[in-house]
Amino acid sequence: MLTRKQHELICFIADRLSETGVSPSFEEMKDALELKSKSGVHRLISALEERGFLRRLPNRARALEVVKMPERPEAKKKAAATAPVSTTGAKAPPAPANDVIEIPLHGRIAAGVPIEALEGATMLPVPAALLGSGEHYALEVSGDSMVEKGILDGDYALIRRTETARDGDIVVALIDDSEATLKTFYREGAMVRLDPANRSYDPQRYDSRQIRVQGKLAGLLRRY
Template identity: 65%
Template sequence: MLTAKQHDLLAFIAARLEATGVSPSFEEMKEALDLKSKSGVHRLVEALEERGFLRRLPNRARALEVLRLPGDALPAARGAPIADLAAVRARAAARSLSRVASLPFAGRIAAGRPIEAVEDRETLDVPAELLGGGEHYALQVVGDSMVEAGILDGDFALIRKCEEARPGDIVVALIDETEATLKYFHREKGMVRLDPANSAYPPQHYLPSRVRIQGRLAGLLRRY
């Protein structure tokens, strides 16, 4: 039998995989379960692995596979028998699509080199379940420098608007007020370091005055 937190985490991962095809980040899992640190998420994931509910896919960052679910993976069903996974995923998808949010679609953003500044153009409808609190917008990813974080060319990055970032956040960084890029954010020796998630690309270093944070990655939407 799973604990309440294990059950809720498994349900969250299953719904996100069904809606986007991409595992949520540990930061997103921490926020969804209202945990104080990502170490608690790691312990829950390990426990679910040990019990045969989850599997980490090798050589891929943020890659989790749901092997089975208890009941329909809802809090009310805790302790219920194992249900058919396909049926559970269908219900999760229906719940995800039942609430839709229209986000400003701000064009393309590079997951390689900066290519285009952010400016509102049209809207993109996304499952509201993928979003937390705050104001959001969407960008389409171009390039492969974030593939090891599970962010692929053509994905739609759902961005929560903010002007500050913590080390390790995936952010939209506007360079010299003209070009935007999606990268991991760090500070190093008085500089801003923007790290790719692809060993083929080097980090990018900028003076803080050249970089303005325009948001933090909140989720991904993938079309097949």
């Protein structure tokens, strides 16, 4: 069973797809549901995905497909307008336009030996579909110690701000309040182990008081 807001959102998306063939932007969804921020829209979309009502089309930002519709009172009167867009026997609708969010780009981060984490005012445009809820920033990856996780030199690591981490999370770890690195996080009693994903590098161990988690990896952006 859907919540009222989930029900409103799926109906709004389905109506817009039926009318224009283009899914609404996150800003339009926020306004239509009278939400305070786009993060609320992201949470609703994720919930609808989990319940099998929506699907995000891969490699395209803001491309939503209605998989099925919940029952609604006006369904009989508006059946033609609210029916899910069929993907068989009909011409596919135009691809939805990109919904892009700008997030701060805070310099380079080491995926090797820790280097200084640079702060800057540059903004990086990122497809909204790559980000979940919460506040995000980006760091340019320098080094090759995370290549076995698919994180390459020159990639942009998209980081969700958080000060906590669980074993196995890929985190931005600030060491002695001066150097930052991107590694897989593990606790070992009073110590913290930062694991690379490259057999050429050894794990790094620190007293837990030396380490502050600055965020967790949420996605990657790569330019070709």
